[in-house]
Amino acid sequence: MAYFPLVMAGWLVHSVACFYLIRTIRHTLIRTILTLAPCILLTHIGCQDLTKIHFLSILTVSLYWMMSIRLIHLIVLSPNKLTAFRSFVFQILWNIFPIVSSKSIENQWPIIVDFISVGMKVTVNHWLYEWLLSCEPNDSYARIAMFYFALLTTSYMTDIQTGFIRLITRDEYTLESFTNFPLFSRSLRDFWGRRYNRLVGTVLKESLLQPLNLYISSREIMALITFIVSGLLHVHIVIVVFNDVSSALSTFAFFIVNSIACGIEAYMKIQLPQPLGSLVTHLFLLLTAPMCIGIYTREVAYFPVNVPPLYDNKWIPKFSIPSVCPK
Numbered sequence: 001m002a003y004f005p006l007v008m009a010g011w012l013v014h015s016v017a018c019f020y021l022i023r024t025i026r027h028t029l030i031r032t033i034l035t036l037a038p039c040i041l042l043t044h045i046g047c048q049d050l051t052k053i054h055f056l057s058i059l060t061v062s063l064y065w066m067m068s069i070r071l072i073h074l075i076v077l078s079p080n081k082l083t084a085f086r087s088f089v090f091q092i093l094w095n096i097f098p099i100v101s102s103k104s105i106e107n108q109w110p111i112i113v114d115f116i117s118v119g120m121k122v123t124v125n126h127w128l129y130e131w132l133l134s135c136e137p138n139d140s141y142a143r144i145a146m147f148y149f150a151l152l153t154t155s156y157m158t159d160i161q162t163g164f165i166r167l168i169t170r171d172e173y174t175l176e177s178f179t180n181f182p183l184f185s186r187s188l189r190d191f192w193g194r195r196y197n198r199l200v201g202t203v204l205k206e207s208l209l210q211p212l213n214l215y216i217s218s219r220e221i222m223a224l225i226t227f228i229v230s231g232l233l234h235v236h237i238v239i240v241v242f243n244d245v246s247s248a249l250s251t252f253a254f255f256i257v258n259s260i261a262c263g264i265e266a267y268m269k270i271q272l273p274q275p276l277g278s279l280v281t282h283l284f285l286l287l288t289a290p291m292c293i294g295i296y297t298r299e300v301a302y303f304p305v306n307v308p309p310l311y312d313n314k315w316i317p318k319f320s321i322p323s324v325c326p327k
Contacts, residue, residue, distance in 0.1 A: 004060065007046040011067055011092075014038045018075045019088050028076065035075045039068035047240045053299060055306045057241045065233045066095045066203045073207035077214075098176040098199055102166065105174060114163035121156035125308055127319050128153070133303045135325035139294030141286055142326030147297050148289070152179055157309050176202060186277035187270065188262050188284065204230065220263050227262075231255030238295060247295045254292035258285075 018035055025031045043064040050057040070092050074081055082088045090097075102108055128150040135143065155178040162175040176198055185191035193201065204226050212222050231252040238247050261284065264270075272280060296302055310316060 003046060003049050007042055010038075010042045010045075014042065015071070015089060015092050016085075018071055019085055023075050023079045031079070032072075032076045035071055036068075039064075039071060043068065047236075050241060051305075053242060053301050053305050058237055061237050061240060062200065062233065063095055065236070066200065067092050069203055069207045069229070070094070073211050077207075077211040095199055095203065098202075099165070099173050100176050102169075102171050102174045108174070111163055111166045111171065114159045114166065118156045118159045118163070121153040121159065122308075122310060123317055123319070125150055125153035125156060126311055126316060127321065129303065129308050129311070130318075131321040132297075134321060137298050137300050137302075138327065139290045139298045140326050141290070143297045144289050144293060145286060146326060147293060148286075152182065154308065155179060183282070184274075184278060185281050186272065186274060187265055188258060188281055189265055190277075191281055191285070192258065192262065200230070200233075220266065223262060223266075224259050227255045227259035234292065242295055242299065244295060250291040251295070254288055257288055257291070 017038075022031055022034045025034070043061075046064055047061060050060060074088060074091060082091065128146055132143070132146055132150065137143075158175060158178050162177070166174050178197065178199060180195045180198060182191055182195040185195050193205075208226050208229060209222050212225065216222050216225075231254070234251050234255070235248045238244055238251050271277070
């Protein structure tokens, strides 16, 4: 990733040009081209030397997409939304520094809970990692479920940062959490809209759904557009990080299928009681998940390459893994 510092410098220059020059252009089409073309070029250059199958490469591609979406929102769709350059830059780089006011978080836990969750998550995550590493790669439902739980518990690194930021700022600020207890999702719309991957979800909500609401009256169409954008992002990851064009169609189909399911939920006003709602939601996600994340669980090199943070620390307890492998 030798190009990364140069590419980020390019994003900074482009952001300055967008705010002071391109934003003032009245012609929408010209403003769109001048905003979007450098985003595509910078993303293309930044993806040229990514480490294959590495989780940091996935985060890098996602970062480029999120910055592009923010710029399109603030320069093309809502050019008069932010008038201060500092606020503008903060929005563009928000995915790197997802700092929010603690008052904006509903049902905020005490600070000590952040550190307790670190201990619990890191232990479970390392245990699942060892289990996944010891078993033969495949895209069985059992292995995908294990990978899903391992992904959710990876947020222990964010919990560490969140705890210290809350301590330093005397609980005035915190970090946007990666997830919001997705296992408690009562529906697919609850899962995608409020609970899973809140970092990407916040950008899509603020920079796609809300601006498009001024132009499109149908919430179903806006939701479909959001799923299409998210699907294209994941297709890009599959191609440039995994070098697997054959999985691009199934990856994109996963988001279209979930978009249709969310539309059916909204149209039929389905509201199942707990715990039935969570059970049905995750059963549907598990049945469709091989279309999207099967590429992770099938890849032989994925787990050897992506060693979890703090994995070699001796203070973290290690538990024996089962001798049975999911098939």
